[in-house]
Amino acid sequence: MAGATRTPTNLTQGGKTDAGIGASTLRPDGTLKVTGEFAYSSDMWHEDMLWGFTLRSTEAHAEIVSIDTSEALATSGVYAVLTYDDLPTDVKNYGLEIQDTPVLAHGKVRHHGEPVALVAADHPETARRAAAKIRIEYRQLPLVTDEASATAEGAPLVHEGRDDHHIGHVPHPNIVHRQPIIRGNAAEAAKKADVIVSGEYVFGMQDQAFLGPESGLAVPGEDGGVDLYVATQWLHSDLRQIAPVLGLPEEKVRMTLSGVGGAFGGREDLSMQIHACLLALRTGKPVKIVYNRFESFFGHVHRHPAKLWYEHGATKDGKLTHLKCRIVLDGGAYASASPAVVGNASSLAVGPYVVDDVEIEAIALYSNNPPCGAMRGFGAVQACFAYEAQMDKLAKKLGMDPVEFRQLNAMEQGTIMPTGQPVDSPAPVAELLRRIKAMPLPPEQQWLAAGEGADVRALPGGLSNTTHGEGVVRGVGYAVGIKNVGFSEGFDDYSTARVRMEVLAGVPVATVHTAMAEVGQGGVTVHAQIARTELGVEQVTIHPADTQVGSAGSTSASRQTYMTGGAVKNTCEAVREKVLQLGRAKFGTYHPAWATAELLLEGGKVVTDGGEVLADLVDVLEGEAIDLELEFRHRPTEAFDLVTGQGNGHVQYSFAAHRAVVEVDTELGLVKVIELAVAQDVGKALNPLSVVGQIQGGTTQGLGVAVMEEIIVDPKTAKVRNPSFTDYLIPTILDTPSIPVDVLELADEHAPYGLRGIGEAPTLSSTPAVLAAIRNATGLELNKTPVRPEHLTGT
Amino acid sequence: MRVNFTVNGRKQEADDVWEGESLLYVLRERMGLPGSKNACEQGECGSCTVRLDGVPVCSCLVAAGQVEGREVVTVEGLADYAKQRAEHGGCASGACGTSLDAAQRWQSKPADSQTGENTELSPIQQAFIDAGAVQCGFCTPGLLVAADELLERNDSPSDADIREALSGNLCRCTGYEKILDAVRLAAARGENRTAGQGA
Numbered sequence: 001m002a003g004a005t006r007t008p009t010n011l012t013q014g015g016k017t018d019a020g021i022g023a024s025t026l027r028p029d030g031t032l033k034v035t036g037e038f039a040y041s042s043d044m045w046h047e048d049m050l051w052g053f054t055l056r057s058t059e060a061h062a063e064i065v066s067i068d069t070s071e072a073l074a075t076s077g078v079y080a081v082l083t084y085d086d087l088p089t090d091v092k093n094y095g096l097e098i099q100d101t102p103v104l105a106h107g108k109v110r111h112h113g114e115p116v117a118l119v120a121a122d123h124p125e126t127a128r129r130a131a132a133k134i135r136i137e138y139r140q141l142p143l144v145t146d147e148a149s150a151t152a153e154g155a156p157l158v159h160e161g162r163d164d165h166h167i168g169h170v171p172h173p174n175i176v177h178r179q180p181i182i183r184g185n186a187a188e189a190a191k192k193a194d195v196i197v198s199g200e201y202v203f204g205m206q207d208q209a210f211l212g213p214e215s216g217l218a219v220p221g222e223d224g225g226v227d228l229y230v231a232t233q234w235l236h237s238d239l240r241q242i243a244p245v246l247g248l249p250e251e252k253v254r255m256t257l258s259g260v261g262g263a264f265g266g267r268e269d270l271s272m273q274i275h276a277c278l279l280a281l282r283t284g285k286p287v288k289i290v291y292n293r294f295e296s297f298f299g300h301v302h303r304h305p306a307k308l309w310y311e312h313g314a315t316k317d318g319k320l321t322h323l324k325c326r327i328v329l330d331g332g333a334y335a336s337a338s339p340a341v342v343g344n345a346s347s348l349a350v351g352p353y354v355v356d357d358v359e360i361e362a363i364a365l366y367s368n369n370p371p372c373g374a375m376r377g378f379g380a381v382q383a384c385f386a387y388e389a390q391m392d393k394l395a396k397k398l399g400m401d402p403v404e405f406r407q408l409n410a411m412e413q414g415t416i417m418p419t420g421q422p423v424d425s426p427a428p429v430a431e432l433l434r435r436i437k438a439m440p441l442p443p444e445q446q447w448l449a450a451g452e453g454a455d456v457r458a459l460p461g462g463l464s465n466t467t468h469g470e471g472v473v474r475g476v477g478y479a480v481g482i483k484n485v486g487f488s489e490g491f492d493d494y495s496t497a498r499v500r501m502e503v504l505a506g507v508p509v510a511t512v513h514t515a516m517a518e519v520g521q522g523g524v525t526v527h528a529q530i531a532r533t534e535l536g537v538e539q540v541t542i543h544p545a546d547t548q549v550g551s552a553g554s555t556s557a558s559r560q561t562y563m564t565g566g567a568v569k570n571t572c573e574a575v576r577e578k579v580l581q582l583g584r585a586k587f588g589t590y591h592p593a594w595a596t597a598e599l600l601l602e603g604g605k606v607v608t609d610g611g612e613v614l615a616d617l618v619d620v621l622e623g624e625a626i627d628l629e630l631e632f633r634h635r636p637t638e639a640f641d642l643v644t645g646q647g648n649g650h651v652q653y654s655f656a657a658h659r660a661v662v663e664v665d666t667e668l669g670l671v672k673v674i675e676l677a678v679a680q681d682v683g684k685a686l687n688p689l690s691v692v693g694q695i696q697g698g699t700t701q702g703l704g705v706a707v708m709e710e711i712i713v714d715p716k717t718a719k720v721r722n723p724s725f726t727d728y729l730i731p732t733i734l735d736t737p738s739i740p741v742d743v744l745e746l747a748d749e750h751a752p753y754g755l756r757g758i759g760e761a762p763t764l765s766s767t768p769a770v771l772a773a774i775r776n777a778t779g780l781e782l783n784k785t786p787v788r789p790e791h792l793t794g795t
Numbered sequence: 796m797r798v799n800f801t802v803n804g805r806k807q808e809a810d811d812v813w814e815g816e817s818l819l820y821v822l823r824e825r826m827g828l829p830g831s832k833n834a835c836e837q838g839e840c841g842s843c844t845v846r847l848d849g850v851p852v853c854s855c856l857v858a859a860g861q862v863e864g865r866e867v868v869t870v871e872g873l874a875d876y877a878k879q880r881a882e883h884g885g886c887a888s889g890a891c892g893t894s895l896d897a898a899q900r901w902q903s904k905p906a907d908s909q910t911g912e913n914t915e916l917s918p919i920q921q922a923f924i925d926a927g928a929v930q931c932g933f934c935t936p937g938l939l940v941a942a943d944e945l946l947e948r949n950d951s952p953s954d955a956d957i958r959e960a961l962s963g964n965l966c967r968c969t970g971y972e973k974i975l976d977a978v979r980l981a982a983a984r985g986e987n988r989t990a991g992q993g994a
Contacts, residue, residue, distance in 0.1 A: 027929060032928050035830070035871065035874070036871045036936045047822075211965065220967065262968055264967070293837060696969060724835070733957075734959070736970060736971045
């Protein structure tokens with residue numbers, strides 16, 4: 001379709017010779033982002049576009065008796081109103097692992113905020129007002145809201161006729177997946193314990209709260225297909241789910257990644273993708289959909305809230321004897337990534353510790369609560385919250401230092417996981433704890449630092465001027481966590497990269513084309529760094545990510561630098577080989593080193609490993625373009641046994657440790673986190689600046705869940721009470737302390753450049769470290785996130 | 796209705812504006828200036844911060860009709876705004892915008908590469924890039940406008956001052972540490988420049 005548009009562009013960066021891997025190269029999209037010119041998905045624009053709007057269920061579980069769209073359709077400026085009956089094919093559901101999520105509700109709704117109808121109009125407000133005129137009659141159904149109501153005799157089934165019990169040994173149709181892990185004999189081992197501690201822990205529902213709302217633009221094509229510009233984490237996964245619903249072959253759904261304003265797992269599932277395409281194909285006009293913040297809270301899955309029961313034992317000299325635990329994750333109305341979250345929660349339930357005898361069980365429920373799926377840390381976060389609280393309880397009972405106790409039980413390279421999988425790369429758990437403990441503590445009572453009365457900004461409560469420090473006490477807490485990297489449990493995880501090398505305007509340049517979703521993590525920066533390192537060129541162009549190249553897999557599971565970075569590296573190596581072949585054919589007779597030496601591409605030249613220059617790349621490539629597309633896979637994994645949980649399920653592990661320093665106003669129940677120091681092993685820092693940024697960002701999301709973040713679902717109605725930034729609080733710059741970062745680089749010999757996925761690990765231990773510090777300050781036994789004032793004041 | 800106002804030094808006229816439209820909507824969808832971001836449209840996140848007659852405001856909370864005859868600076872105009880301030884001294888009054896004559900002669904200056912390399916940036920914009928304060932970047936425009944206004948008022952802010960000034964701007968990616976670094980960097984560079992001129 002012709003017409004003026006705003007869509008993504010190439011990113012070209014050049015002129016830096018020291019901008020290869022290991023350098024803190026600056027982002028190629030940085031200038032566009034600071035000038036406001038970067039094209040985010042909500043900035044997409046087409047000159048004659050319409051606006052789409054989604055009407056959502058006001059009920060959590062109800063039969064849809066009738067829908068009347070006539071008044072909405074008659075509204076001036078409205079071009080289309082669509083319901084379930086308008087879906088063009090028999091494929092009416094989608095889903096990441098289980099296709100159980102309706103494109104539009106049919107027959108009934110299963111959660112508050114489920115999409116029921118769509119409107120396209122010439123102004124967003126027209127669409128909104130027309131949607132309000134759609135009359136829906138609901139008949140309320142009984143609710144399933146927790147494990148007891150889900151598995152009670154005669155409980156209503158969230159999904160009737162569910163026939164996919166093969167996904168696990170699920171004891172009830174309202175359980176999505178179940179993964180036990182049994183190793184050794186926990187009951188027998190418990191007899192050796194001198195102390196046993198147990199606890200019940202509750203982890204609240206966290207939201208990814210990315211700032212860029214779900215949004216995009218669908219443009220109908222002249223061939224009956226559609227072009228979709230959208231923010232997502234995995235273009236090809238979206239494509240696989242979108243095309244069948246539209247009744248189009250995949251090649252007729254052309255997807256281009258638009259600027260992504262953060263993701264954190266919340267863009268793994270579809271949101272407005274199919275809706276925009278349906279409206280565009282129906283009206284024959286481009287359709288843009290942009291969620292507002294309210295709708296965004298209903299438009300993506302959240303982090304699974306969890307209840308965790310843990311029992312640990314230890315001998316009096318401080319060695320862990322056994323672990324028994326049960327983890328119940330609430331998956332909400334649709335499966336999303338729940339099966340994989342269960343796999344992670346169970347296989348990482350023991351944490352980074354050596355425990356030979358374990359009895360672990362994790363399940364995810366179907367309920368009428370909001371759907372939950374992927375979020376940074378993915379199942380490992382909830383477990384870390386519980387096992388780290390247990391470590392502190394054990395250390396206290398044994399009269400040991402909590403850090404020394406952890407170090408005594410820390411896993412290391414060679415440790416066998418509860419799944420039977422040996423850890424075959426560095427696992428510096430004790431060392432990370434040592435580093436974090438060795439950091440100097442921040443000075444006490446900083447509100448007095450100015451010397452002229454209290455600077456209230458440094459106190460809990462801050463500018464509210466609620467205290468001058470009278471009831472404020474300090475606490476220090478530690479935590480450490482383990483996260484798997486990459487897709488596990490036998491998934492065929494791969495990524496694809498296309499690399500082109502040619503001479504343009506007299507300069508050798510490389511173009512990297514992948515379908516990797518840049519969601520802010522800096523993948524575009526490291527791809528250019530890798531290309532510079534492997535191909536010896538200065539100028540690298542990053543092509544917009546789209547479905548014209550093979551899949552890059554998801555930007556999640558801390559896998560993208562490993563996987564698509566690995567794909568770019570391998571493809572660059574193959575391109576380099578072709579360049580050298582070309583060089584040998586053109587110039588091989590001039591110098592024997594062409595045949596005998598190890599050759600490299602450096603500084604725009606072909607050089608020997610001894611540094612002797614053989615040719616300019618410009619001369620080698622003149623008139624030729626080398627263009628290759630290759631896939632990259634990590635080593636294979638296998639599924640966990642459904643009864644014993646045994647199996648080499650994970651690719652790589654990532655470790656981070658935190659020390660939190662907090663000040664608590666015990667009179668007001670307010671907490672100020674003074675410092676959150678972190679030490680993390682990254683294997684190899686391809687871009688140290690980005691690495692530190694990721695670690696600080698992940699740490700802050702863990703801080704948020706510790707003291708303020710929670711989606712509150714009314715237990716009686718299963719309706720969301722706080723879908724706004726007024727009521728769902730994320731940390732501001734006043735809530736976030738200084739975050740000193742200590743980066744360790746112990747190479748993993750199995751990974752590209754020795755790197756280790758880093759994005760998620762810092763989110764794990766941040767939360768339990770803050771909780772430990774608050775417990776240390778107050779002496780209270782806190783077992784729930786987030787800590788609220790009433791938990792601290794007992795009111 | 797029709798709204799006449801000045802955006803980044805240029806006279807603008809928006810027609811057929813519906814009474815409920817926000818300044819943010821008019822800037823993004825009618826003026827083709829998508830730099831001000833639509834993260835919450837509730838005045839909670841600061842992503843849409845612009846200067847209205849010099850004062851930082853959430854443009855999502857300003858009705859378009861309220862800007863009639865007034866002067867708006869968005870992130871797209873930040874570099875020019877900072878440049879004029881540097882050339883003409885302080886600008887706390889907001890009166891240092893482009894003259895009408897200059898506005899009429901204004902032409903867009905496309906960058907010489909698609910990444911905008913060699914684009915002229917304000918000190919705070921450059922500092923955000925150099926300090927690694929930009930990740931997904933969705934909060935960046937609002938933070939830049941707020942931070943630039945802080946440095947205009949206070950060229951040597953303490954960390955507490957920076958935190959207070961930026962407390963209305965949410966960022967979900969960075970953990971804010973590098974944003975603090977960026978503001979410190981811009982302040983330090985400002986001091987160096989003054990020191991250099993004095994020597």
